Structures are given as structure tokens and as C-alpha cells.
Amino acid sequence: MIFVTAYDQHALRAFDVGALDYLLKPYSDERFHTALSRARDRLRQERPAPSRLVLKHAGQVIFLPVADIDWIGAADYYTSLHVGAQTHLLRRSLADLERDLDPAVFCRIHRSTIINIQRLQAVQLNADGDHEAVLSNGARLRISRTWRKALLDLAGGGR
Numbered sequence: 528m529i530f531v532t533a534y535d536q537h538a539l540r541a542f543d544v545g546a547l548d549y550l551l552k553p554y555s556d557e558r559f560h561t562a563l564s565r566a567r568d569r570l571r572q573e574r575p576a577p578s579r580l581v582l583k584h585a586g587q588v589i590f591l592p593v594a595d596i597d598w599i600g601a602a603d604y605y606t607s608l609h610v611g612a613q614t615h616l617l618r619r620s621l622a623d624l625e626r627d628l629d630p631a632v633f634c635r636i637h638r639s640t641i642i643n644i645q646r647l648q649a650v651q652l653n654a655d656g657d658h659e660a661v662l663s664n665g666a667r668l669r670i671s672r673t674w675r676k677a678l679l680d681l682a683g684g685g686r
Contacts, residue, residue, distance in 0.1 A: 580617060589615070595610050598641065599641040600640055609666065612664075635677075644678075
């Protein structure tokens, strides 16, 4: 719970009732985003990452272990889950699914791609000067500059 008010005398009472943060009007965009980030982090801590995803495929319901996923790609309003030689479609956006995945295991490498860091074998520079993630199944996926540092930090254990 984030309290927003123009009166600073309510701050102590807000924290007495379990407020996560307190925004005093007028507040800056930076302060708002800090509070929002703190709230998202708390929600992730309270809701553990799922161990399986439920998929409908060919008239049946499949329970796919999240740990089996090699990589995930965006496909309009769907995500394509790549598991070995198989691909499954899930009717969820990439951003929505990313919020549920364990950030210590799954890393976004492009606006349309998330990889299972356990499947990463190498990061290579291709002939065009772009970096690619090479996965254990042989998949080669483009890494955008935006997410390259985060991937290298996660893959290298923060070094």
C-alpha cells in the first residue's frame, strides 16, 4: 500500500497501518517510480514464481515445467515457449509472463526475447557486430544493447 497525500502529518500513521511507501504531494516522477518499483519488488517477493505453466494444446491441457523452457519469444498477444524441438503458444504477453518468471533464471535479452540463463552457453559477436546468445539447444538469439549488460551480469554471477 502506498499512501499519497499533501499532508506530512499522516506519514507516521501510514506506516503504522503497514504502508510500503509514502508520497507527499507534489512529488517528482523519480520519487513516484521509486515507490512503484518498491511495490513491484514486494509483490514479487510475496508471490513466488510458478513452477509450471498451464497450456492448451491439441484438445488437451499440458502442464509445462518452467525449468524446461529454453527461451521465450513474443508473438503478438501470445508468447512462444521453446522447449527443445517443441514450441508452445501461450496467450499472454511477453511483459506479463516476464513479471511471473524468476529473474534469477530468466533474462530478457531483446524486446521480444527472454532466455533461460541455465541454457546460455556463450555470448558471441556476429559478423554484423551484434551480440548473440548461443543456447545449449543450438539456438542463436540476438541480444540488444539495452539488455546486454544485465545478461552478462546475471550470467557472470554479478561480476
